[in-house]
Amino acid sequence: MASATTTISPDPKKPLWKPDRRLIDSSQMKRYLDWLFVKKGLYFRDYHDLWDWSTTDLEDFWLSIWQFFNIQSQTDFQEVVEKPATGLFGTRWFTGATLNYAEHIFRHRTNDRPALLFQSEQRPLTAMSWNELEKQVAALAQFLREKGVRSGDRVVSVLPNSPEAVVAFLATNSLGAIWSSCSPDFGTTSIIDRFRPIEPKVLLAIDGYTYNGKPIDKTGALHELQAALPTLKQVIWIPYLNPDFEPLTGLRSPAVLWNTVLESYPNAALTFEPVPFDHPIWILFSSGTTGKPKAITHSVGGCLLEHLKALVLHQDVQPGDRYFWYSTTGWMMWNYAVASLLAGATLVLYDGSASYPNLDVLWNLAERARINHFGAGAAYLLACMRADLSFSNQPKLSHLRTIGSTGSPLPPEGFRWVYESVKKDVWLISLSGGTDICSGFVGGSPLLPVFEGEIQCRLLGCKLDAFDESGKPVRNELGEMVILEPMPSMPIYFWNDPGNQRYKASYFEHYDGIWRHGDWIKITDRKTVIIYGRSDATLNRDGVRIGTSEIYSAVESVPAVSDSLVVCLELHGGRYFMPLFVVLKDQPGEPPTELDEAVAQQIRQALRTQYSPRHVPDAIFQVPEIPYTISGKKVEAPIKKILMGLSPERVTSRDTLRNPSALDTYIQLADTLKSDLLVK
Numbered sequence: 001m002a003s004a005t006t007t008i009s010p011d012p013k014k015p016l017w018k019p020d021r022r023l024i025d026s027s028q029m030k031r032y033l034d035w036l037f038v039k040k041g042l043y044f045r046d047y048h049d050l051w052d053w054s055t056t057d058l059e060d061f062w063l064s065i066w067q068f069f070n071i072q073s074q075t076d077f078q079e080v081v082e083k084p085a086t087g088l089f090g091t092r093w094f095t096g097a098t099l100n101y102a103e104h105i106f107r108h109r110t111n112d113r114p115a116l117l118f119q120s121e122q123r124p125l126t127a128m129s130w131n132e133l134e135k136q137v138a139a140l141a142q143f144l145r146e147k148g149v150r151s152g153d154r155v156v157s158v159l160p161n162s163p164e165a166v167v168a169f170l171a172t173n174s175l176g177a178i179w180s181s182c183s184p185d186f187g188t189t190s191i192i193d194r195f196r197p198i199e200p201k202v203l204l205a206i207d208g209y210t211y212n213g214k215p216i217d218k219t220g221a222l223h224e225l226q227a228a229l230p231t232l233k234q235v236i237w238i239p240y241l242n243p244d245f246e247p248l249t250g251l252r253s254p255a256v257l258w259n260t261v262l263e264s265y266p267n268a269a270l271t272f273e274p275v276p277f278d279h280p281i282w283i284l285f286s287s288g289t290t291g292k293p294k295a296i297t298h299s300v301g302g303c304l305l306e307h308l309k310a311l312v313l314h315q316d317v318q319p320g321d322r323y324f325w326y327s328t329t330g331w332m333m334w335n336y337a338v339a340s341l342l343a344g345a346t347l348v349l350y351d352g353s354a355s356y357p358n359l360d361v362l363w364n365l366a367e368r369a370r371i372n373h374f375g376a377g378a379a380y381l382l383a384c385m386r387a388d389l390s391f392s393n394q395p396k397l398s399h400l401r402t403i404g405s406t407g408s409p410l411p412p413e414g415f416r417w418v419y420e421s422v423k424k425d426v427w428l429i430s431l432s433g434g435t436d437i438c439s440g441f442v443g444g445s446p447l448l449p450v451f452e453g454e455i456q457c458r459l460l461g462c463k464l465d466a467f468d469e470s471g472k473p474v475r476n477e478l479g480e481m482v483i484l485e486p487m488p489s490m491p492i493y494f495w496n497d498p499g500n501q502r503y504k505a506s507y508f509e510h511y512d513g514i515w516r517h518g519d520w521i522k523i524t525d526r527k528t529v530i531i532y533g534r535s536d537a538t539l540n541r542d543g544v545r546i547g548t549s550e551i552y553s554a555v556e557s558v559p560a561v562s563d564s565l566v567v568c569l570e571l572h573g574g575r576y577f578m579p580l581f582v583v584l585k586d587q588p589g590e591p592p593t594e595l596d597e598a599v600a601q602q603i604r605q606a607l608r609t610q611y612s613p614r615h616v617p618d619a620i621f622q623v624p625e626i627p628y629t630i631s632g633k634k635v636e637a638p639i640k641k642i643l644m645g646l647s648p649e650r651v652t653s654r655d656t657l658r659n660p661s662a663l664d665t666y667i668q669l670a671d672t673l674k675s676d677l678l679v680k
Helices: 021-026 028-040 047-056 058-068 101-108 130-146 163-174 188-198 219-227 258-264 300-314 332-343 361-368 378-386 412-422 498-507 548-555 597-610 637-643 660-678
Strands: 004-006 017-019 079-082 092-095 116-120 126-128 154-158 178-182 202-206 208-211 214-217 234-238 255-257 280-285 295-299 322-325 346-351 373-377 402-406 427-430 432-434 439-443 464-467 479-483 515-523 529-534 539-541 544-546 561-566 579-584 619-622
Touching: 017 427, 021 028, 028 058, 028 300, 047 058, 058 079, 058 300, 092 300, 101 130, 101 163, 101 300, 101 332, 116 163, 130 163, 130 258, 154 163, 154 188, 163 178, 163 332, 163 346, 178 188, 188 219, 188 295, 202 219, 234 258, 255 258, 280 300, 280 332, 295 300, 300 332, 300 439, 322 332, 332 346, 332 373, 346 361, 361 373, 373 378, 378 402, 378 412, 402 412, 412 427, 464 515, 498 515, 544 548, 548 561, 548 579, 548 597, 579 597, 637 660
Parallel strands: 116 346, 154 178, 154 202, 178 280, 202 234, 234 255, 322 346, 322 373, 373 402, 402 427, 579 619
Antiparallel strands: 004 017, 079 092, 116 126, 208 214, 280 295, 432 439, 464 479, 479 515, 515 529, 539 544, 561 579
């Protein structure tokens, strides 16, 4: 097994880790470099030379990815990239090619290792062979085909992170149909907001699940869900919580049990429908910062290329490795983890709380399942750090090669904890990307060292930069994260977005023709990247993104509330503080309404019931009014920046506000929050 040299030092100028020659020489990135030299006559001195080429010669770079990974297409492509003269939007890739994502996964079928390993709070660690996976995918695909599911139809699920979810996605994709999923912990309103606009034909759902050792029944919620989806032609029920569960009666749509489907087609043959490169593969959903969640639609070919590049080259996932990322089916990291099957890895799944019965549960899984690549949100790693977990003096985690962290910035002390308390020779990969591309913009490289608090590199083919307020590139100072060249896994469109208005407003409104992502970043002299948090209004609660519109929908349904505003502040040490500001209704002839515990509890209960406990704020403040722009938008991002200590004059112009005096309340609160919270 490849190893590495580790140096733990408080000096931020010295790396915490650097790859040794064995790791470099055996890495997939080195194999790719050698391939470029032999096949293309290209020589690069180091990773940064390679990155420069990959972001300036897009056509040759992405063609090399296609050829290096031996992409199988039923038809020849005409052009690698067709980029419009007006910017990134509307770029087309590998025009004329027809392929299938699931087919590339099943190229790795083998009897030598399992396809999946699964454990939950209810079930012990079990394995699924490639033969069994193929058998189940073929059976479900045949059932869907007979129920009229065709290329372009939508199949949706409310499933846990389980083998059934993987089978359902692969069966859907094998037909050329479009996948979309929500995790069972989503509130019913939240699921309906996502699924109803995309008009699904089939719903897969469970009767319930267990979290923190407690059974949670979902039959009532799912009864409501299927009634709210008029396009459903079929419901498939999985008795996940109760093995004796029977399909609900009285449903508008026909319902059938999962096992009945599988048993009905024992000899089905698995086939793959080739679709155009830019055919939709799945619909992922934004957190809903402005209005309903955006239905972000990605392409089959774009995700295929991007996932192979990111997982194989940047995380060095090799055939036979075991890959794990703690996620739910409602987070894009589930899709990303499933993509490890493209690399020939065994995918390890876990369903349940990461802290039940204790914070050791995932680390014990890593040892028992012999995991090579372990991924989690930064919030989980920081929780382990604060609980003083340590494995450095134990013979555990012997198979572990990489630890991945994403969802929110991992601070320097989190980096140090990994090397001091988990494993001294592990390669820590801090990764940042998003639902927007279902992959990473920045992440790891097996050719580069790891410095505390810093992400190793910008990923190949991703021309990322940091802009100042005037739109000029900056180094070693805070800037807006921008993408200057197109990437194949950028969304092909948002579902139900006439004229692509929401798409363009989401990424291209701030800088003409340039993708603005909404993160504050710094690119250092050594070309590492530091991410400081969101520069826009998206809420990041312990690494889970939440839409402000969901907050407003629930809060303003409380009778006493007339208006509201919410932000989330990134604090030192990887902590977060999410304050909610409310304007209360005054009753005629009565004294002004005051925020009391009864009203605060109504607000918290509405958020918890309609959405999730993550939506509940850390504090609620009563304010006289909410600031609005002249065009009627709530002033969220500037308020966040003011509360984090930035000068009001720098973050907004009072001339653009409908009620400029409303800012004064938040300027005063900024001083209070700084003294009471931010310095702790």
